[in-house]
Amino acid sequence: MKxxxxxxxxxxxxxxxxxxxxxxxxxHFHLPALTDSVAIGHNLVVTTDAHVVKPIFFPGGDIGKLSxxxxxxxxxxxxxxxxYLLATFIIEEGFPISDLKKIVASMQEAALEAGVKxxxxxxxxxxxxxxxxxxxxxxxxxxxPLDLHLGTDKIKNGDLIIVNGNIGDHTIAIxxxxxxxxxxxxxxxxxxxxxxxxxxxxxxxxxxxxxDATRGGVATILNEVFEDNGLGIIxxxxxxxxSAATLAVSNLLGLEPLYMANEGVIVTFAAxxxxxxxxxMKKHRYGKNAALIGKVTSDVKGVFLRTTIGSLRPLxxxxxDPLPRIC
Amino acid sequence: MAKSDLVRIKYLIEDLWQWKKPVRIMEVxxxxxxxxxxxxxxxxxxxxxxxxxxxGCPVCVTPASFIDALLTLKNVTIATFGDLIRVPGINGTLExxxxxxxxxxxxYSPLEALKIASTRETVFAGIGxxxxxxxxxxxxxEAQRLKLHNFSVLPAFKTIPPALKAxxxxxxxxxxxxxxxxxxxxxxxxxxxxxxxxxxxxxGVIAGFEPITLLQTIKDIISQLKRGIPMIENAYKEVVSIQxxxxxxxxxxxxxxxxxxxxxxxxxxxxxxLGIKEEFAQFNAIRKYxxxxxxxxxxxxxxxxDVLKGFIKPPQCPLFATTCHPAHPLGPCMVSSEGxxxxxxxxxx
Numbered sequence: 001m002k003x004x005x006x007x008x009x010x011x012x013x014x015x016x017x018x019x020x021x022x023x024x025x026x027x028h029f030h031l032p033a034l035t036d037s038v039a040i041g042h043n044l045v046v047t048t049d050a051h052v053v054k055p056i057f058f059p060g061g062d063i064g065k066l067s068x069x070x071x072x073x074x075x076x077x078x079x080x081x082x083x084y085l086l087a088t089f090i091i092e093e094g095f096p097i098s099d100l101k102k103i104v105a106s107m108q109e110a111a112l113e114a115g116v117k118x119x120x121x122x123x124x125x126x127x128x129x130x131x132x133x134x135x136x137x138x139x140x141x142x143x144x145p146l147d148l149h150l151g152t153d154k155i156k157n158g159d160l161i162i163v164n165g166n167i168g169d170h171t172i173a174i175x176x177x178x179x180x181x182x183x184x185x186x187x188x189x190x191x192x193x194x195x196x197x198x199x200x201x202x203x204x205x206x207x208x209x210x211x212d213a214t215r216g217g218v219a220t221i222l223n224e225v226f227e228d229n230g231l232g233i234i235x236x237x238x239x240x241x242x243s244a245a246t247l248a249v250s251n252l253l254g255l256e257p258l259y260m261a262n263e264g265v266i267v268t269f270a271a272x273x274x275x276x277x278x279x280x281m282k283k284h285r286y287g288k289n290a291a292l293i294g295k296v297t298s299d300v301k302g303v304f305l306r307t308t309i310g311s312l313r314p315l316x317x318x319x320x321d322p323l324p325r326i327c
Numbered sequence: 328m329a330k331s332d333l334v335r336i337k338y339l340i341e342d343l344w345q346w347k348k349p350v351r352i353m354e355v356x357x358x359x360x361x362x363x364x365x366x367x368x369x370x371x372x373x374x375x376x377x378x379x380x381x382x383g384c385p386v387c388v389t390p391a392s393f394i395d396a397l398l399t400l401k402n403v404t405i406a407t408f409g410d411l412i413r414v415p416g417i418n419g420t421l422e423x424x425x426x427x428x429x430x431x432x433x434x435y436s437p438l439e440a441l442k443i444a445s446t447r448e449t450v451f452a453g454i455g456x457x458x459x460x461x462x463x464x465x466x467x468x469e470a471q472r473l474k475l476h477n478f479s480v481l482p483a484f485k486t487i488p489p490a491l492k493a494x495x496x497x498x499x500x501x502x503x504x505x506x507x508x509x510x511x512x513x514x515x516x517x518x519x520x521x522x523x524x525x526x527x528x529x530x531g532v533i534a535g536f537e538p539i540t541l542l543q544t545i546k547d548i549i550s551q552l553k554r555g556i557p558m559i560e561n562a563y564k565e566v567v568s569i570q571x572x573x574x575x576x577x578x579x580x581x582x583x584x585x586x587x588x589x590x591x592x593x594x595x596x597x598x599x600x601l602g603i604k605e606e607f608a609q610f611n612a613i614r615k616y617x618x619x620x621x622x623x624x625x626x627x628x629x630x631x632x633d634v635l636k637g638f639i640k641p642p643q644c645p646l647f648a649t650t651c652h653p654a655h656p657l658g659p660c661m662v663s664s665e666g667x668x669x670x671x672x673x674x675x676x
Contacts, residue, residue: 007426009413009654016654179435180442238328253435254361308328309336309538311367313674319654323409323433 013215
C-alpha cells in the first residue's frame with residue numbers, strides 16, 4: 001500500500017477499506033467472499049462487527065444498541081434468522097460503571113426486540129488514554145433456511161432496487177451530537193434491528209439480494225454490486241426517501257445522503273415483476289418509508305443517478321469518507 | 328422538483344441550444360462547480376457553451392506551505408474545517424499527521440475551536456473567503472473578550488475580487504463571462520464586481536445554487552454577449568444587495584487587514600489576502616509560533632494553475648486520473664470535493 005500508516009480513511013468502508021482487505025488481510029486469511037456474513041456448514045451463518053462510535057450515547061441509540069442491531073442486521077440480510085450473539089468489551093480505565101449499566105441494559109432491550117440471546121462475552125480494561133471510553137465487538141450466529149440463497153449472482157437485468165426507510169438520518173444524528181450543532185429537534189439515528197422487517201419481506205416477493213447500508217451508504221453498496229456482476233444501475237434522485245432535516249443539513253455541509261452511513265436501512269434487489277413488496281414493508285414499523293429508488297438496467301455501465309432535473313450523472317464509489325466542506 | 332420548474336428547465340435548455348458561437352463562462356465559486364456536477368448540467372448544454380471552474384475553492388488555493396506550517400506545530404490541538412485535512416503540504420497532510428499523533432480535530436464552526444481552547448492550546452486553521460472570514464473574525468473578537476491565552480488562528484484568508492482581477496490580467500485569458508459567487512456576494516455586495524465591466528469589459532451574473540437558477544444565469548450571460556453589453560447582474564437578490572453585509576464587512580475591517588497572499592496554482596496576488604491586525608497579534612499563530620507561509624513549487628506536471636485560470640479542463644492535465652486522484656491528490660484542485668478536478672473526477676469522468 002502506498003500509505004505507510006493506517007489513517008481514518010482506511011476505516012471508511014469506501015475504496016481504501018476494500019484495498020486494505022484485499023491487499024493486507026485476504027492473502028493471509030480464508031475469506032470466501034466479502035459479504036456481511038458468511039455461511040459455515042449446512043445452514044449456519046456467522047458475522048462479527050466492532051463498534052466504535054463517538055459520542056457513545058446519541059439520540060435514537062447508543063453504542064450498546066448499535067452493537068446488537070449492527071450484527072443482527074448483518075446476519076438478517078443474508079436471509080438468515082439471527083439467534084445468538086457474543087459480545088466483547090474493551091473499556092478504558094475510569095469509565096463510569098453507571099454508563100456501562102445503561103449500555104448493557106440497552107443491549108438487552110435491543111436483543112429482546114430482535115429475538116436474539118447474548119450468550120457469552122469477554123471484558124478487557126485498558127489503561128486510561130489507551131482507548132476512548134468503550135468499544136464493543138459482537139459476533140452473531142444465525143440459521144439459514146436451506147432453500148434460500150441471496151447473492152449478487154442472483155441479480156438480473158430489470159431488478160427493482162428498494163430501500164426500507166429514510167437514508168442518512170444516522171449520520172446526521174451523529175454529526176449533530178458530536179459537533180454540538182444544536183439542531184432542534186435533535187435528529188435521531190435510525191438504529192434498529194431489521195430481522196423482523198426482513199422476515200415480513202421474504203415471503204412477499206422474489207428477493208435476490210439484500211445488504212444493510214452502513215459505512216459508505218447506499219451508493220457504495222450499489223457500486224459493490226456493479227463490481228460483482230457488471231450490471232448497470234440507475235437510481236432516481238426524486239424517489240429517494242430523505243427527511244427534510246437530513247437534506248437541509250447535508251446541503252449545508254456539502255455531504256451526500258447516498259454516501260452516509262445508516263444503521264437501519266437495507267437495500268433490496270427484487271425481481272422485476274415484484275408488486276407486493278413495498279406494501280408489505282410499509283406495514284412494518286421499520287418499513288414505513290419504503291420506496292422503489294431505482295432499477296438494474298443494461299442502459300448504462302456503472303452506477304448512475306437520474307437527477308431531479310433529468311440529467312444522468314455517475315454515482316461512483318468514493319475513495320474514502322466524504323469530508324464536510326468549508327462553504 | 329415542481330413540474331413547472333421542470334418545464335422551465337426544458338425551455339431554458341432548448342433556448343441555450345440555439346447559441347452556436349463558442350463561449351467560455353467561468354463559475355468562480357466551488358459550490359457552483361459542485362451543483363453543476365451534481366446535477367449533470369454540463370451534459371445538458373450545447374457544445375458551444377463551455378463552463379470552466381475558477382479559483383473559488385478555498386481549500387484548493389491554500390498554499391502547501393500553510394499545511395507544512397501547521398505540521399511543524401508541537402503540543403497543540405489543530406482545529407480545522409474538514410476538507411483541509413487531505414490537502415497535501417510538501418511534508419504530508421493533516422490526516423496523515425493525525426494518524427502519527429498530531430491532535431487534529433474537525434470543526435464545523437470556528438467557535439467550536441474556542442471551546443476546545445478552554446482546555447488546551449489550540450490553533451485554528453484560518454482559511455476561507457468572504458463567506459467564512461466574518462465568522463472567524465468574530466471568533467477572534469470573542470477570544471479577545473474572553474482573554475484567552477491559548478487560542479490562535481493561522482491566517483490564510485483570501486478575497487475573491489482581487490483574484491478575478493489578477494485572472495483577467497493574465498495574458499491570453501479568454502473568459503467571456505462569469506457566474507459570480509452567491510455566498511461571497513452576500514458579504515461583498517454586487518458593487519464589488521463593477522470593475523470587471525469597467526476595467527475588463529467582462530460581465531457576470533451573481534447566482535444562487537439551484538440548478539434552475541444556474542441555467543437561467545447562463546442564459547443571462549449569453550444574453551449579455553448577444554447584446555454586446557457586459558454588465559453585473561444580480562440573480563440572487565433574495566440575499567445579495569448592492570452594498571453587501573455591512574456589519575460583516577465591519578467585523579472583517581476591525582480584526583483583519585489586506586495583505587498580499589499566495590494562491591496555490593496562481594502564485595502571489597497583491598492585496599488578495601487578509602492578515603490579522605497588530606492589536607490582535609497575540610492570536611496570530613504566525614507570530615505566536617514564528618511560522619512562515621510562502622509560495623511553494625507545484626508538483627511536477629501538475630497543471631492546476633492552468634485549470635484555475637481556465638486554460639485547460641481537468642482531463643487535459645497529464646496527471647489527471649493517472650497519478651492524481653482523490654485518494655492521492657497531487658494538485659490542489661483534486662483535494663477538495665469542490666475542486667475543479669475532483670468535481671470532474673467524480674461526476675464527469
